[in-house]
Amino acid sequence: MKARSLVAFTVLGQTAVGLFWAQAMAGWAVSGGDAWLRGPLLLAGALMLAAGLAALLHLGTPRNAWRALGNLRTSWLSREVALGGAFIVGWAVTVLARGARSPALAAGASVLTALAGAGLVYAMARVYRLRTVPAWDTRLTTASFFLTAASSGALAAAFALGSATSSTGGTQAAGVVRALVAVGVVALAVELGAEAAWRARRRAAHELVDAGLNPHADSDRVARWRVGLLGAGLLSSALLWLGAAGVAPVSVSRAGVTLAFLIVIAAGVVGRDRFYANYARRGL
């Protein structure tokens, strides 16, 4: 299926969660103030709000969206909405608490927001674990959603830090950026490996659905774009890390980080677009 707003929703939302985790961990890892993490923190919220807007765009009757909390008993979509709301509320409290210089409150809110974010990514994945949609009903889905959060979130944080003026920073900020890029490299490597698993899953799933209603699109061809972009993202991130470590003659410029970030986001969008395109139902 074509589901552009949902591609945007899931990629933006998972990036926002990953970005929040990244800035939270950076804050815990680095002593001193966290004013230098203000940019990434705000960006996380902005991305999540944009995700929510994209989700609303998907709806046929957005004015009924408030009813989406109406079936927490059995619906993972209801739960996703609840957790998304919790994340936004927690993020807002974190922002306000930091602004009001209440470190205890900020820390508590940050932890709860991070947990809500994890729950949100998990709930997003569970939404797609439909027993009637074999191409989606796999732990690969859950893994992929978390991997998106990790890779896109890490690179987003690196991008945001690279763009932010660092008052406290200097080598600490640089060190954090290096660590983030390393996380991105690892996550991207895992995602590359997962592509082989996805290919096998697509083939297996196609055996379980009616071929007349679900003509097998040549998604292997587009999957190569995904692999290519992942590879490019992995390569550029690795180069940056090596440059930051002083091993490679590459400077960690703002442009370099931005480019790596954009490639990783593109890989995420392409991968998610393919995910939706692989939709096929058992039965009719």
Place this chain on the structure above:
Amino acid sequence: MTRWAFHFDASACSGCKACQVACKDRQGSPLGVRWRRVYEVTGGGWTRRGAAWEQDVFAYHLSVACNHCERPICLEVCPTGAITQRDDGVVLLDAGRCMGCRYCEWACPYGAPQYEADAGHMTKCDFCVDELDRGRPPTCVAACPLRALDFGDAAELEARYGPAAVHPLPEREVTRPALYLTAPRGADGAGRVANREEVRG
């Protein structure tokens, strides 16, 4: 308490779609919305043997609306609670509560929930509950010129026709549909739906 179910005789359906159209007339459904759909399933092929053609072609139809399942996956996944189930098994979709996320459409293995683009929400077969409540048959059942559709108590229909599904309907356990079938003649499980453009989009 009666649990309502459909019986469909796949050995007697011509694919004429009187059921589909009668339902549309009752509901005023717009183009693209089919509360009942008729799927053509075919298989087999042709081989030349000298000057003659040999074939093992088979074909049958499946007329499917909503199966008012015992484990309705649509109800499980709907976030707004727009989908509910009566004690007699009928699954109802309240369009007024629906936000048009189409999640039920993704989930249902029978294609029952239909998205009304102009209205922005889902609708689906309601077993003609107002007819049922007056002791009359659903419109599709009353329409079929070959009398291939019937309805009644699920337990009675299961005792008479057995629980088996017909390819490519999913196994009963997936959602436990209130649908019992007479199998078509001469079909093996290798058919595929041949009229996609007539049942989707």
Place this chain on the structure above:
Amino acid sequence: MKRPSVVGATTSSERIVRVGCPAHNCGGRCLLQAHVRDGVITRLETDDRPDAVADPQLRACTRGRAYLRRQYHPDRLRWPLRRVGRRGEGRFERISWDEALDLLADEIRRVRDTWGNGALFVPYGTGSYNQTNGSQTARRLLNLYGGCLGIWNSYSWGAINVATPTVYGTLETGNQRQDWLNSKYILMWSWNPAEMRDGTNSDWFVKLARERGARVVCVDPRMSMSAVALADEWVPIRPGTDVAMMSAMAHVMITEGLHDDAFVRTHCMGFDDTQMPAGCEGAESYRDHILGARDGVPKTPRWAEPITGVPAETIARIAREYATTKPAMLYQGYGMQRRAYGEQAVRAACVLAAITGNVGVPGGWAGGLALQAPDGGPFWNLFPAGDNPVGAAIPVFLWTEAVLRGRELGAADGVVLDGSVPDGRTVRDSGGVGGEVAPDPDRRLPSDIKLIWAVASNALVNQHANINRTAKILADESRVEFIAVQDNFLTPTGRFADLVLPACTQFETWGVEDGWKYGDEVLLMPPLVPPLGESRSDYAICAGVAERLGIGDAYTEGRDERGWVAWALDRYRATRFPDLPSLDALAAGNRGVHSRPVGTPAVAFVDFREDPERHPLPTPSGKIEIFSKQLHDMDDPEIPAVPKYQQEWESPFGPEAAAYPLQAIGHHTMARVHSTHANNDWLAEAFPQRAFLNELDARERGIRDGDEVRVFNDRGAIVIPCRVTNRIMPGVVDVPQGAWWSPDEKGVDRGGSVNVLTSERWTPLAHGTAQHTVMVQVEREAGS
């Protein structure tokens, strides 16, 4: 068109009226329950009386259920139109009824005065035909005005109408359908009642027969809806080769001694040389032909295999099954006789029924047209067109010849000129070929056709063969000087009108109908809502013209539409329905239908079977004429005295197959009733117009399911999407008939009307349509 989904007891402003479904040429006569509120029909339900074999529910088909999309279609004609621009451009301006009726009356008068009554013509049309709507209303008018050029026979049943009496002397060769339940073997040959209907419930009766143990076999180039729903076996056969298979079946029966020789001795004539008619003792008998005694070609299954594409073992097996299962039906449908030598297919099927002794026995079937015993079945239309003083009638299919060269047409062209012509569209017991009076070979029609008044007919353009040819003929205003078209919509025929008259639908005026070919019911059709816009019933339009021609009183006889319905009911009561209540009682009772339950179903030829001497057939010999002396005396190799397979003039075996290797057929689709409902969006959604092509043929041409394809021959081209399927024989493409011709700027039809491809050549005996005899090529359309 959304309506509230809660349907409960009617509100005080809503009523439910039981009414016959509008009488198109759909093959059914069914009952609807129309919900009417505030002058609008909001919903249609169907018959809910108790369902019984003797008196079954008359459930409406898919088209009846979709009817409101036609009734309220935005393109309904609402007021009269006059042409602007050239004829065929399809540009019109609105005029008043006075102007319109004045114009039509003036033109009728002018043409009559200039060219004579024989130049006036009401073409064949079955868009509606049940008393006050339909072409019979215009025919009556012209017959009262000195007459017009009449027509005889039909597009549907050209060959079978003429060929059936050559075997049985009558068209009443069928049993009431409840008798089918007595049959043990039903060979559905070119018959698709589940889709084209052939009488409401015919498919259901076959289903019931199956449930009682009958084996059902479908012989058809397509695995039709009927084959899927009703048959135990599908035998695909090359179109136009049915007689080859039937001959081979006869060969098996004769050589294996499986035919009913006793019955042949006592009831048939011409089977072998011991029973040839006087004067034909030395002619070739049926047995001679089948065994190849004269032509050296025994008509064995092995001989038939390369012709038909049916494996020889299958032909032999079907022959044995049909011959040895008692009683058995070989039901011949109509597609196989709407072809080059369709008369042979009819005769061959009748002969097989005769030599297996399946005539005059319950569960058997004599074949042929099979109007229903004991009284010929439904009337369809009773409205009296009256006698035609012109005394000339052309075969319906030859009207373009009458435009181009009417004054050359005579008896050799099938023209009936004996002073008293059959009424209207069909032949009923006309005595078969030629009638009582020997035709004068020198007489000709008095004139070419100069004025056409098409009522409820799209047969002028869309349904006649070779549309591009017809379009050229009609565009020439020096030939047909005036064309009036009367219809609910501006059809392809309407494009060529000089005057367009808006007719109301059957829901908007009085009517009454009985069955379609079969059936024992009368269905009342009271008007439900007022006519849309300024539309009027065909009857009212004609009455308006009659006034202006000075024959108003003679035309109406003082009756309005309701009055004519009452008149029709009197006819029904005096003949088939003695218990029929009055119109007032029927209308007040709101039952919609009056039925005559069938107890023991009537079987044709029971008396003849019991005592052929005391109850001879109305044939020259009094027996079943396997050999026809009448045909023999015609001395025409295309009209043999015994049924023979003949290669068609467009066939896969001729030189034309080099450029055009595929046979095209156009089956009668559930999506339409001929061309009625072509603009019905719910029906188009259910059955989009496609060219159906076998997987092997598609693959060879690089065509995938859904690709646009060009289907073409020398006569024209259509471009529509392709449905690749295995439910059709390789070598055959099906373009369901009735789609509206929609030529683009290059003249390529994008609507998919199969008649762009068909030929105007007619059958040798009946001068009937051979529209299914077509060779084409199919190619993937570039850019698709």
